[in-house]
Amino acid sequence: MNLLKSYFLPRLSQWLITILVGVTVTFILPRLLPTDPVERTLSTLSSLQTMDPRAVESLKEALEDLYGLGGSPFEQYINYWKRLIRGDLGPSMSAFPTPVIEIIGAGLPWTVGLLISTIFISWILGIILGTLAGYLPKNLWCQIMDKIFISIYPIPYYILALILVMSFCYHFQVFPLVGGASGKPEISWSYLSSILWHSFLPATSLIVGSTAFRFIMAKALTSTIIASDYVHYAETAGLSRWRIVLFYVIRNTLLPQATDLGLSIGAIFSGTVITEVVFSYPGIGYSLYMGLLQADFNLILGITVFSIVGIATAALLVDLSYPLLDPRVRYK
Amino acid sequence: MKIIKDLFKYHLSFRFGAIILLLIFLLATLSFFSPYEATKRRVVPKNEAPSFDYIFGTTSLGQDVFWILTFAIRNTLIIAGLAVLIGRSIAVILGSFSGYVGGTTDRVLQSIVDSFIVIPRLPLLILISFVLKGELNFLHLALILGFLDIAWPSKRYRSQILSLREQEFTYTAVFSGMNTFKVILKEHFPFFIPYLLADAVSGFLWAIGIEITLAVLGLCDLTTPTIGTMIYWGNYYQALLMQRLWVLAAPVITSIFIVVAFYLISTSLSEYLDPRTRLKRLGTGG
Numbered sequence: 001m002n003l004l005k006s007y008f009l010p011r012l013s014q015w016l017i018t019i020l021v022g023v024t025v026t027f028i029l030p031r032l033l034p035t036d037p038v039e040r041t042l043s044t045l046s047s048l049q050t051m052d053p054r055a056v057e058s059l060k061e062a063l064e065d066l067y068g069l070g071g072s073p074f075e076q077y078i079n080y081w082k083r084l085i086r087g088d089l090g091p092s093m094s095a096f097p098t099p100v101i102e103i104i105g106a107g108l109p110w111t112v113g114l115l116i117s118t119i120f121i122s123w124i125l126g127i128i129l130g131t132l133a134g135y136l137p138k139n140l141w142c143q144i145m146d147k148i149f150i151s152i153y154p155i156p157y158y159i160l161a162l163i164l165v166m167s168f169c170y171h172f173q174v175f176p177l178v179g180g181a182s183g184k185p186e187i188s189w190s191y192l193s194s195i196l197w198h199s200f201l202p203a204t205s206l207i208v209g210s211t212a213f214r215f216i217m218a219k220a221l222t223s224t225i226i227a228s229d230y231v232h233y234a235e236t237a238g239l240s241r242w243r244i245v246l247f248y249v250i251r252n253t254l255l256p257q258a259t260d261l262g263l264s265i266g267a268i269f270s271g272t273v274i275t276e277v278v279f280s281y282p283g284i285g286y287s288l289y290m291g292l293l294q295a296d297f298n299l300i301l302g303i304t305v306f307s308i309v310g311i312a313t314a315a316l317l318v319d320l321s322y323p324l325l326d327p328r329v330r331y332k
Numbered sequence: 333m334k335i336i337k338d339l340f341k342y343h344l345s346f347r348f349g350a351i352i353l354l355l356i357f358l359l360a361t362l363s364f365f366s367p368y369e370a371t372k373r374r375v376v377p378k379n380e381a382p383s384f385d386y387i388f389g390t391t392s393l394g395q396d397v398f399w400i401l402t403f404a405i406r407n408t409l410i411i412a413g414l415a416v417l418i419g420r421s422i423a424v425i426l427g428s429f430s431g432y433v434g435g436t437t438d439r440v441l442q443s444i445v446d447s448f449i450v451i452p453r454l455p456l457l458i459l460i461s462f463v464l465k466g467e468l469n470f471l472h473l474a475l476i477l478g479f480l481d482i483a484w485p486s487k488r489y490r491s492q493i494l495s496l497r498e499q500e501f502t503y504t505a506v507f508s509g510m511n512t513f514k515v516i517l518k519e520h521f522p523f524f525i526p527y528l529l530a531d532a533v534s535g536f537l538w539a540i541g542i543e544i545t546l547a548v549l550g551l552c553d554l555t556t557p558t559i560g561t562m563i564y565w566g567n568y569y570q571a572l573l574m575q576r577l578w579v580l581a582a583p584v585i586t587s588i589f590i591v592v593a594f595y596l597i598s599t600s601l602s603e604y605l606d607p608r609t610r611l612k613r614l615g616t617g618g
Contacts, residue, residue, distance in 0.1 A: 014446060021447035025456065030463050154595035156541030158548055159587055162563070166580070170572050263449055270454035274545055288455065292462060292549060300462055304455040315450045 007323065015316040022308035026301060027080050031073070038063045089302035094294035100302035103287050111283030114199060115272055118206040119265070125207070126214020127257060131250050133215070134222025135241075146219070153212040157271045161205040161278040168201055175201045202279040206271050210264075217260065221253040255326055262318035266311045339604055346604075349596030352589050359586075360409060363402035368395070371555050382578050389578035391562075392569035397582050403557040405586060411470045411477070411558065412539035416532050418478025420485060424524070427489030428516055431497065442490075448483035456480070457542065461551035469553050473546070477539045485531050492527060496520045526605040533598035537591050544587060559583045 038060060071079070083090070089100035129149075133142040152160070168174050176198055225231060226249065234244050273285030280286060284303055291299035339346040368375045374394035382389040388397035430441045460476055461468055496502060496519075505515050540559070546552050547560025554561050562583040571579040 014443060017443045018447040018450050021444055022451045025451075026459065029456075029460055150595070150599070151592050154537045154591040155588055156537075156544050156591065158541070158545045159584055162580070162584060166572060166577070266450055266452035269452045273454050273458075277549065288458060289549065292458065292551070295462075297462070300455075300459055304459045307455045308451050311452050312447075312450050 003323065008320065011316060011319050015312055018312040018315075019309055022312065023081070023084065023305060024077075026305050026308070027077055030297075030301070084305065089305065090298045092291075092296055092299045092302075094291065094296040094299065100299050101306075103299060104284055104303060104306050107282060107284035107287045110281060111272055111276070111285060114203060114206070114275070114281070114283060115265075115269060117199075118203055118210060118272070119261070119268060121203075122207045122210040122214055123257070123261060126211040127218045127250060127253065129211070130215040130218025131222045131245060131253060134219040135226060135245055135249060137223075145215075149212040149215045152208060153216055155209075157205070157209050157274045158278065160209055161202075161275050164201055164205050165278055199281070202275045202281050205278075206268065206275050209271060210268055213264070214257070217257065218253055221256060222249055225249050225252050255322075258318065258322055258325055262315040265314050265318070269307060269311055339600060343600045343604065345596040346600035349593040349600070352593035353597065356405060356409075356586070356590055356593065359402050360406040363399070363406045366399040366402060368399055371557075379574075379576060381576075388582045389576075391565060391579050392571070392576070393565060397578060400557050400562060401582050401586060404559045404562050404583060405590070407470060407556055407558045408540060408543055408560070408587075408590075411474050411543050412536050414471070414474035415477035415481065415539040416535040418475060419481040419535055420528065420532055422478070423482045423485035424489050424528070426482065427486035428493050428520075430486070431490040431493030432512065432516075442487075445483050445487055448480075449487070453480050454542075454545070457546065458549065458551065461546055468551065470556060470558070473543065473552060474539075477542055481535050481538060485535065488527065488531065489524065492524065493520065496523060526602060529605075530598050530602040533594050536594060540587065540591060559587050 042056060042060060042063070087101060089104075091097045092100050092103055095103065129145060132139075133146050136142050169176070231244065231248055234248050239248075272283065273288060275281065276283045276285035277289045284307070288300060288303045290296075291303065340350065372395075376386065376390045376394055376396050378390060378394045379392055380386050380390040386396050386398065388401065390396055391400065426441070426445075430438045430445075457476065457480065461473075464472065493516075501519060502515060505519050510518070543552070543558060544560040544563065547554070547558055547564050548567065550564060552558070552561060554564060560583075563580060566576075566579040566583070569576075569579075571577065
């Protein structure tokens with residue numbers, strides 16, 4: 001009960017605040033900026049085909065209604081929330097009248113699959129390699145690894161992905177460039193293996209990028225931990241190196257790493273969006289890009305709102321699992 | 333000055349980073365002597381491979397890759413620099429204010445800042461630049477990037493202020509009649525500087541990455557040459573499919589050199605400024 005009050009409630013309220021702030025920003029921004037989304041949509045539509053003025057006028061009314069631009073700003077804000085809580089993100093303009101939420105639903109499994117496998121693999125890989133590099137600073141392999149990750153870390157995601165595309169899709173032509181799978185969706189070896197095959201390069205670009213960050217963090221954490229008394233004691237007591245690394249060093253770096261994981265999901269998601277665009281991977285990042293190309297304001301807004309809520313929730317879940325790792329929170 | 337000389341002498345990665353950076357700045361300065369205008373197209377034959385006449389080849393728009401690259405480096409550095417300047421000034425003010433005032437104001441500000449740490453910035457940026465499309469010149473871009481990169485640094489400055497506020501010398505300064513503003517400026521700011529340097533570099537790297545990303549998505553002013561727009565036009569004319577690698581190679585390789593150089597300098601600087609390694613260095617040096 002105490003744990004619930006002192007640990008879960010503050011996190012839950014922060015989650016609500018994050019969503020409140022994020023959604024409010026998406027409400028205010030398009031209204032603050034000088035251009036009008038309705039005018040923009042209309043001009044894009046009328047540039048594609050000639051329209052008669054009366055049809056434009058009625059379309060304008062329909063759009064204003066759709067974007068909730070009628071009434072005072074406060075009423076608009078309330079209506080905006082009402083629609084969001086119902087899960088209604090409006091129809092997509094480019095694929096009218098498919099609801100935006102349906103487009104998101106179609107892309108979501110791909111994005112989530114990419115995101116989860118990336119986060120999982122890079123977190124484990126980064127921590128293990130980083131801890132080893134911090135624990136054995138004189139080892140040649142660890143030094144080489146250190147240099148490699150330090151040069152990879154600052155490179156922008158897009159550049160990293162582009163280099164992989166250049167080398168493995170065009171130059172060597174090992175991996176496919178478009179799509180998430182080939183063949184009909186079914187539970188069979190050929191379909192499942194094609195999913196893995198298509199996701200290999202996108203996932204690799206993301207994993208390399210986020211492992212580099214995790215590696216640097218783990219190495220820095222380890223270098224402070226190996227100076228501590230209990231590690232010296234364990235070494236004096238003659239415990240094996242593996243035991244020390246696994247149970248004394250890594251165990252203690254896990255806590256800050258878990259906190260950081262919750263905070264970095266947003267950044268990794270941003271990376272996923274870029275990766276999906278580069279590899280034409282059919283997730284919601286790619287839908288976002290398609291929305292951009294077709295000037296589909298509703299789709300862009302819908303995906304933005306959805307990703308804010310989704311990332312905030314994922315961060316909350318990571319945060320709530322923290323007591324499993326840290327006994328101090330449990331026994332307080 | 334002595335610090336730089338020292339670093340140059342003893343720190344391999346600093347030397348490496350500094351030399352690359354010098355070359356980069358040299359390239360950016362060369363843009364002032366370019367024989368062509370930055371936005372002019374069809375000034376040289378299209379799609380020429382690198383040769384003696386055009387060392388980095390020419391683009392599908394009929395521009396000399398080398399000279400366009402000099403403009404691109406200059407513009408990208410200016411955008412990222414402005415973004416860092418704007419973001420960091422706001423972050424320092426916000427962080428110190430929040431840390432000093434404390435109480436409810438601090439709590440409200442911190443929950444908002446925390447929200448911005450969690451919210452994914454790229455979709456938000458795409459939304460903003462989409463609505464602004466066509467009017468997004470590079471001053472706007474710098475402003476927006478600056479504003480979106482406040483959350484993390486302000487949190488760090490706040491925790492710095494919180495710990496500095498409890499220090500002995502702060503009390504001494506306050507009791508001897510210094511006002512709050514002076515205390516921050518004279519007593520606390522010197523402690524900020526190392527953090528500010530390392531932090532400015534990480535902001536710089538982020539801004540360069542986002543500039544490239546937004547340009548590649550076609551969301552910036554595409555007529556201004558930047559590293560991102562160079563890649564955009566390369567992709568637009570199918571440089572990969574047509575085997576015209578040089579069009580993309582120049583901006584890609586340059587961007588890697590820029591970010592790695594900056595990062596190496598920042599890590600060697602923060603290592604140098606860290607009191608623990610300073611002690612070690614004195615021990616081994618003396």
